[in-house]
Amino acid sequence: MGLAELVPDDHVSDDEELYRNVRGKLADDEYFYDSHTGQLIITPKAFFDRKKEPSVDRAKLRGFNPAQSRIAGSGIVSLSTQDVRHIGTVKTNGPDEKTVKYAVDVKPAPIPSENEAHALITVNPEFFGSENKQTKAFSLLRKALATLTSKNGWTLEP
Amino acid sequence: MREPHQNSALQWSRFHDRTEGTSWVLVIDEDADTLLFASSGLIAGFDVSNLTHAHAPELALREKTLRKLQRSYAAELAEAFNEKLRRISQRVDNWDDKGSLKPNLVALHKSHVILLNFLHAIIDSGRVWKTPFVSSDENGHITMQWNNDNQELHIEITQDTEEYIKIWGTNIEHEMHLGVLKPSEYVTLWDWLN
Numbered sequence: 001m002g003l004a005e006l007v008p009d010d011h012v013s014d015d016e017e018l019y020r021n022v023r024g025k026l027a028d029d030e031y032f033y034d035s036h037t038g039q040l041i042i043t044p045k046a047f048f049d050r051k052k053e054p055s056v057d058r059a060k061l062r063g064f065n066p067a068q069s070r071i072a073g074s075g076i077v078s079l080s081t082q083d084v085r086h087i088g089t090v091k092t093n094g095p096d097e098k099t100v101k102y103a104v105d106v107k108p109a110p111i112p113s114e115n116e117a118h119a120l121i122t123v124n125p126e127f128f129g130s131e132n133k134q135t136k137a138f139s140l141l142r143k144a145l146a147t148l149t150s151k152n153g154w155t156l157e158p
Numbered sequence: 159m160r161e162p163h164q165n166s167a168l169q170w171s172r173f174h175d176r177t178e179g180t181s182w183v184l185v186i187d188e189d190a191d192t193l194l195f196a197s198s199g200l201i202a203g204f205d206v207s208n209l210t211h212a213h214a215p216e217l218a219l220r221e222k223t224l225r226k227l228q229r230s231y232a233a234e235l236a237e238a239f240n241e242k243l244r245r246i247s248q249r250v251d252n253w254d255d256k257g258s259l260k261p262n263l264v265a266l267h268k269s270h271v272i273l274l275n276f277l278h279a280i281i282d283s284g285r286v287w288k289t290p291f292v293s294s295d296e297n298g299h300i301t302m303q304w305n306n307d308n309q310e311l312h313i314e315i316t317q318d319t320e321e322y323i324k325i326w327g328t329n330i331e332h333e334m335h336l337g338v339l340k341p342s343e344y345v346t347l348w349d350w351l352n
Contacts, residue, residue: 147327
């Protein structure tokens with residue numbers, strides 16, 4: 001891998017892989033195993049974020065080594081940026097009753113001298129309106145992200 | 159060669175560890191000669207090896223047996239999610255270190271009643287029940303989730319509302335559907351999931 005690939009840029013390309021930490025304790029309810037099939041199911045709780053912008057790491061800036069992104073006790077799941085963007089839109093009604101659509105995106109959010117690979121899953125324009133409306137819209141986004149990662153399984157087990 | 163009971167006990171042990179003993183399943187042995195009813199570490203064996211050797215009739219018979227069994231064991235099936243609801247009820251504010259609220263008591267009580275009614279609607283109609291994954295979210299609402307291949311059914315219970323979300327893909331606009339949960343639609347939702 002060349003040095004250029006480790007330098008963060010201001011755009012996350014569609015073909016980039018993303019890492020997300022999922023807490024390893026079953027009691028945290030961020031994942032479970034289906035009681036009939038044994039399949040790993042990541043839950044929407046794994047993508048909860050107070051600011052409604054779940055954090056991910058850009059794999060290429062972690063040298064494609066998920067262990068570098070792992071927080072102690074957690075597992076790592078992966079998403080492709082393209083899949084995240086294909087989640088599409090989150091609909092909610094604005095004050096004028098018009099339907100507003102949010103495009104889902106992945107934006108670089110490097111933390112200087114701490115985590116240059118850091119990025120955020122965002123919606124554009126930003127959520128607005130009552131807390132209830134915002135929570136509902138974000139809830140659907142989290143379900144979509146959980147469904148995506150469940151398909152891929154663990155990248156790194158807890 | 160391992161005895162069927164030993165083999166199934168091993169499967170149960172692994173399953174029990176992974177689910178913290180909160181789920182309830184009927185385990186059908188891989189060797190197709192034992193039907194096991196398993197819950198919270200208790201296993202009872204039913205020998206069905208002499209029922210039939212033809213694949214399709216065997217499956218039909220097993221399903222019939224399973225339906226009959228689950229009607230007999232409705233209380234135990236309910237106990238699987240009641241145990242999780244009890245565990246959830248002990249959560250305090252910030253139980254997850256992410257600022258989540260403790261579960262709302264009204265929502266907890268409603269969840270118990272709704273799940274019980276849902277269970278009885280399904281097994282009374284002759285369909286096979288599957289224990290949901292139950293949790294509470296950041297606002298103290300109760301969430302339930304069933305998965306089946308590429309389909310998911312979510313139920314969210316708050317103090318004031320009961321809603322379901324059907325998911326059959328990841329596109330929010332075209333592959334998710336939200337609705338108000340009504341008892342008259344329990345079986346319809348179940349048929350959609352299965």
